[in-house]
Amino acid sequence: MGFLDRMSTVVQAKMNKIMDRIEDPRETLDVSYEKQLQLLQNVKRGVAEVATSKKRLDLQKAKLQLNLDKLDGQAREALQAGREDLARRALENKASIQAQMATLDQQIADLAEQQRKLMEAESRLATKVEAFRTKKETIKAQYSAADAQVKITESVTGISEEMADVGMAVQRAEEKTENMRARSAALDELLESGTLTDYSGGDDLDRELAKVKAQSSVNDMLAKMKEEMKK
Amino acid sequence: MIIRILGEGQFRLDDSLVQKINKIDNQIVDHVSKGKKTEYVQDLANLISTIKELAEPVDPVEILPSDIIIPPSDLSFEEARKVFCDEGLIKG
Numbered sequence: 001m002g003f004l005d006r007m008s009t010v011v012q013a014k015m016n017k018i019m020d021r022i023e024d025p026r027e028t029l030d031v032s033y034e035k036q037l038q039l040l041q042n043v044k045r046g047v048a049e050v051a052t053s054k055k056r057l058d059l060q061k062a063k064l065q066l067n068l069d070k071l072d073g074q075a076r077e078a079l080q081a082g083r084e085d086l087a088r089r090a091l092e093n094k095a096s097i098q099a100q101m102a103t104l105d106q107q108i109a110d111l112a113e114q115q116r117k118l119m120e121a122e123s124r125l126a127t128k129v130e131a132f133r134t135k136k137e138t139i140k141a142q143y144s145a146a147d148a149q150v151k152i153t154e155s156v157t158g159i160s161e162e163m164a165d166v167g168m169a170v171q172r173a174e175e176k177t178e179n180m181r182a183r184s185a186a187l188d189e190l191l192e193s194g195t196l197t198d199y200s201g202g203d204d205l206d207r208e209l210a211k212v213k214a215q216s217s218v219n220d221m222l223a224k225m226k227e228e229m230k231k
Numbered sequence: 232m233i234i235r236i237l238g239e240g241q242f243r244l245d246d247s248l249v250q251k252i253n254k255i256d257n258q259i260v261d262h263v264s265k266g267k268k269t270e271y272v273q274d275l276a277n278l279i280s281t282i283k284e285l286a287e288p289v290d291p292v293e294i295l296p297s298d299i300i301i302p303p304s305d306l307s308f309e310e311a312r313k314v315f316c317d318e319g320l321i322k323g
Contacts, residue, residue, distance in 0.1 A: 002257065003259045003302075006315060125291075131291075131292045131294060132294060154294075155294050165237050168238075169238045
């Protein structure tokens with residue numbers, strides 16, 4: 001079975017859940033419409049949630065930037081006082097904050113993209129819901145006609161697919177923001193405890209390489225700082 | 232033929248181009264079963280950009296069922312695996 005067939009099965013399962021337990025075809029139209037309106041509200045909430053998460057990360061980034069500036073100042077002071085060991089420690093912290101900042105930038109960009117997509121989905125769904133409302137009244141008026149049943153099935157199936165799609169997008173966005181919230185809380189804790197040298201993620205090799213890289217960037221920063229202070 | 236890219240709406244594609252889509256689909260199956268993560272990411276991006284390039288977006292006013300469903304562009308390798316394990320993309 002191909003990958004795309006599997007995807008269809010996944011979406012079909014969602015659609016079945018949406019179209020569940022409706023017997024009277026006329027009722028199908030109204031129940032579906034109710035669900036569409038509910039979903040529209042959910043999408044709006046989803047968009048707001050993503051926006052809030054993004055704002056939280058923006059704030060965290062500003063906080064990290066303040067930390068960077070502070071550590072920079074401390075390293076300079078330490079060097080002036082002839083304490084290279086302290087300067088090195090400050091710069092080590094600086095290097096790990098810089099690494100965290102890069103991750104944060106990526107997450108902020110991800111959320112911005114997510115927000116854009118959800119907003120587009122919301123606008124597509126709103127258009128479809130409005131089209132469905134008009135269609136539903138037309139079909140109801142012609143219900144005695146033999147092809148009404150076919151039309152009902154067609155439009156309900158079509159809109160249910162859209163709803164399954166948008167519903168999944170909202171759920172995935174929620175999962176993502178939840179993950180980010182957890183990571184962001186962990187980062188806050190690390191910041192507070194002052195033990196930012198967290199080379200988590202990846203395997204042993206990744207961690208070792210990250211350490212080597214951080215060490216060499218500390219050496220570079222230290223050398224540069226000394227150079228500047230000579231002037 | 233109507234194609235839905237999850238999270239991005241529907242597109243109308245000429246039936247004669249389905250072969251192209253099927254070919255990439257088979258490659259993706261292969262990558263997922265062999266654990267080739269990088270190739271999977273590349274081919275999923277390739278699949279989506281191919282469709283966007285060849286197909287016309289469907290006007291949102293039209294209410295139509297799709298013939299093919301394409302996963303969202305940010306579907307991770309781990310999520311793709313789950314789709315194959317019959318666990319579905321999202322619980323429930």
